[in-house]
Amino acid sequence: MFTHEKSKALKEEANKTILGGVNSPSRSYKAVGDGAPIVMDRAEGAYFYDVDGNRYIDYLGAYGPIITGHGHPRIHEAIAEQSSKGILYGTPTTLEIDFAKKIQEAIPSLERVRFVNSGTEAVMTTIRVARAYTGRNKIIKFEGCYHGHSDLVLVAAGSGPSQLGTPDSAGVPQGVAEDVITVPFNNIEDFKTAIDHFGDEIAAVLVEPIVGNFGIVEPFEGFLEEVNQVAHDNGSLVIYDEVITAFRFMYGGAQNLLNVEPDLTAMGKIIGGGTPIGAYGGRLDIMENVAPLGPAYQAGTMAGNPLSMAAGLACLEILEKPGVYDKLDHLGKMLEDGITELINKYEVKASINRLAGALTIYFTDKKVTDYNMAEESDGEIFSKFFNGLIHRGINIAPSKYEAWFITTEHTEDDIKETLSIVEEVFKNDL
Numbered sequence: 177m178f179t180h181e182k183s184k185a186l187k188e189e190a191n192k193t194i195l196g197g198v199n200s201p202s203r204s205y206k207a208v209g210d211g212a213p214i215v216m217d218r219a220e221g222a223y224f225y226d227v228d229g230n231r232y233i234d235y236l237g238a239y240g241p242i243i244t245g246h247g248h249p250r251i252h253e254a255i256a257e258q259s260s261k262g263i264l265y266g267t268p269t270t271l272e273i274d275f276a277k278k279i280q281e282a283i284p285s286l287e288r289v290r291f292v293n294s295g296t297e298a299v300m301t302t303i304r305v306a307r308a309y310t311g312r313n314k315i316i317k318f319e320g321c322y323h324g325h326s327d328l329v330l331v332a333a334g335s336g337p338s339q340l341g342t343p344d345s346a347g348v349p350q351g352v353a354e355d356v357i358t359v360p361f362n363n364i365e366d367f368k369t370a371i372d373h374f375g376d377e378i379a380a381v382l383v384e385p386i387v388g389n390f391g392i393v394e395p396f397e398g399f400l401e402e403v404n405q406v407a408h409d410n411g412s413l414v415i416y417d418e419v420i421t422a423f424r425f426m427y428g429g430a431q432n433l434l435n436v437e438p439d440l441t442a443m444g445k446i447i448g449g450g451t452p453i454g455a456y457g458g459r460l461d462i463m464e465n466v467a468p469l470g471p472a473y474q475a476g477t478m479a480g481n482p483l484s485m486a487a488g489l490a491c492l493e494i495l496e497k498p499g500v501y502d503k504l505d506h507l508g509k510m511l512e513d514g515i516t517e518l519i520n521k522y523e524v525k526a527s528i529n530r531l532a533g534a535l536t537i538y539f540t541d542k543k544v545t546d547y548n549m550a551e552e553s554d555g556e557i558f559s560k561f562f563n564g565l566i567h568r569g570i571n572i573a574p575s576k577y578e579a580w581f582i583t584t585e586h587t588e589d590d591i592k593e594t595l596s597i598v599e600e601v602f603k604n605d606l
């Protein structure tokens with residue numbers, strides 16, 4: 177079993193300067209026993225090495241962006257080459273035009289694109305643009321979907337589909353929450369009730385087309401098509417939050433995979449090749465509302481910065497090669513099948529959702545299709561599972577709501593090693 181003495185000492189040190197010791201709350205181990213978060217020293221390919229000298233197989237993938245493994249040489253070279261030519265210009269570059277073209281070719285609904293710096297910014301701006309276009313204020317979103325930390329999307333469900341939301345975070349004004357209605361994912365009836373009730377107040381419906389934030393959850397067949405139809409009949413726009421899903425399951429978005437088209441799309445994570453990025457785009461007549469062409473304002477000192485453009489381009493060039501997603505799917509299936517076998521062998525109450533190289537293990541025997549079911553999965557068993565893995569060399573997110581992400585650098589041997597560690601944890605720790 178690994179020891180984490182240096183990480184423990186650094187937790188004390190970090191707490192003296194960084195609020196809560198972490199720069200994003202999801203990095204704390206609060207949900208899994210509040211131990212010291214492992215402090216990583218370096219990362220290479222599929223592996224992490226911590227400050228105590230332990231080596232981990234990494235399935236966190238930095239919460240999604242690292243699909244080509246850590247420090248991929250091609251991305252490293254692209255960043256180094258660009259940095260030798262200047263880091264930030266504040267002017268247009270050919271790189272950003274090339275990159276926009278590449279994304280547009282892969283996701284045709286993006287008639288126009290804008291680059292920003294995070295998924296939060298991308299989603300926040302799509303909502304502003306939808307409001308500007310429709311002249312309406314309210315949005316509908318789905319329970320458990322995370323859309324970044326802007327005020328409007330930090331709102332929890334009211335008590336029914338015709339109820340307004342309540343702030344999910346201190347500091348979000350009630351007035352903002354009153355513009356948000358939250359309904360359960362995969363529940364078309366509640367969605368229709370919300371649309372019927374609020375009618376022409378609804379500017380847009382915001383949805384992760386394949387959920388990544390209460391684990392990997394696919395939409396029921398026809399769900400997204402019906403959401404589109406009902407929203408459009410109501411004069412509302414449809415926004416897909418593809419911050420996790422863009423280039424995750426195929427070269428393109430979940431919208432390509434599922435063959436459904438939104439009006440606007442927000443992206444981030446993978447498209448930056450590991451650097452800070454966000455992007456949004458969609459129908460030309462809607463995007464024309466954005467400054468400098470239209471009255472909806474969005475700007476950014478770092479937007480389209482050359483390092484992110486270069487890293488993103490290199491990342492997509494790696495991902496577009498034949499066989500990449502087949503490999504992710506193959507390794508994902510191997511992991512899913514192996515863990516399923518162990519679940520049966522050790523009679524663990526657990527189920528798995530997987531799509532290509534992304535999967536979630538829920539400690540419940542039910543197939544998870546919405547947030548309530550994910551919430552009902554056993555957090556205490558997850559906590560034991562997490563701690564068992566992290567003390568034996570497997571790094572996953574410290575939350576029962578997150579996914580495991582396989583990268584192009586993982587190998588069959590990594591999966592075999594992972595399965596033997598999962599077996600040890602099932603046998604000894606749960």
Ligand code: PLP
Pocket residue numbers: 239293294295296297299322323324325384388389417418419420444445453
């Ligand atoms: N949208 C989704 C679906 C996300 O998963 C996230 C982050 O996890 C965001 C938006 C926010 O992105 P960022 O953390 O880059 O601001």
